[in-house]
Amino acid sequence: MNQKKIGLLVMAYGTPYKKEDIVPYYTAIRHGHRPSDEQIADLARRYEAIGGTSPLAELTQAQANALEKRLNEQQSVYTFKAYLGLKYIHPLIEDAVQQMHDDGIDHAVSIALAPHYSRFSVQAYTDRAQKKAEEIGEFTMTSIKSWYDQPHFIDFWVRSVKDQLAKIPEEERDQTGVLFTAHSLPKKILKNGDPYPDQIRETAEKIADQANLLHYTQAWQSAGKTGDPWLGPDVLNQIRTLFQQEEHFKHFIFCPIGFVAEHLEVLFDNDRECRTLVESLGGIYHRPQMPDTHPLFIDALASTVLNTFE
The missing domain is CATH 3.40.50.1400 (Rossmann fold)
Structure with a gap:
């Protein structure tokens, strides 16, 4: 029996990949308004203080990969394929949803790498994913609102x-x-x-x-x-x-x-x-280590995703 392929849209804020990304990234956050030279210098100083760039981009991709692996280990009804969708830098949320469709997927689950729901934050991710899914048509997106008490x-x-x-x-x-x-x-x-x-x-x-x-x-x-x-x-x-x-x-x-x-x-x-x-x-x-790809944290995400199929 063929397993149904399910898209896994892992949504996150995103981060500059390199120093040259700082200005366009923060311009996107500010809805097209470029930060002042003073603000840019302050941001560059902060990134330099932690080594030049943030480890977030690499960690976010690793979290998505680990979640895909764990979901496919824990059940045999579906085959999950993870796609990263970011809010302010490539790959954007809309691009990820389009890629799922291009890959022949017609149902996906979206989860934000933010445990707590706000209309200001998580809902903004979800709205973009749902809007793109509706534009494509014949594509359903189940969106997870929060998992703060998992x-x-x-x-x-x-x-x-x-x-x-x-x-x-x-x-x-x-x-x-x-x-x-x-x-x-x-x-x-x-x-x-x-x-x-x-x-x-x-x-x-x-x-x-x-x-x-x-x-x-x-x-x-x-x-x-x-x-x-x-x-x-x-x-x-x-x-x-x-x-x-x-x-x-x-x-x-x-x-x-x-x-x-x-x-x-x-x-x-x-x-x-x-x-x-x-x-x-x-x-x-x-200060303890952050969740990153700790097995307990990946289990929390996997359980949250699988709960949408019950």
Whole structure:
């Protein structure tokens, strides 16, 4: 019996592949408005600080490949073929959907490499994929909205936090705070009841509960530099607040639960800016590895995809 071929549209934000991509990439993010020379210099400086380019492009492709492999190992009814579709750089979401059609596929599942749903983020990916599928015709796209509470995903972070705690002297663990962070979004999302902040909070609470954390908090990071107010508290302000409290935290474990791979926002915003502030205040910075292609994380994605066929 021939297995039905299913397209697997793995959607992500994308990242510059090389230094020359920085200006067109950020121009696309800004809807065609080129960043100022000062902004470009700042962006280039950030990328240089993490080695010149972000590892995100390579990691995103590796995640898509690992997910395709795992799905084909776990069942024998379908043959999954992964296609990467990016928001702001090639291969674009629309190009990936077109390629699926050209390859003779008429049904696909789309999943964003972002656990938490927002109309501002994940829905924007989904709308583009669905629109292209409708333009093609005779092509159906099942879109996954979120997977922030998937047990394997939670378990990944529970184990990661526990691994970090195990490295801290036992007598200092009650002086340890865990900061769960996610990318901030404009506050205007709250007007329409966007579930994003609640989903972030629920993920943090599930991890904290299962890891039996004594002290944890949640903060926002990497807010855009726009005139609009963004969700807070900002992680840097939250670090200062924690240092002013009576507990006198010594260790700070950073868990960027809104992200799924090592990239600029983690390697620079966390590992440089947060670390610098923590250490300047006399604390010790800790940060687990990101999910990347960890088997638990790939299992989380695979289970989420297979659930759409039940």
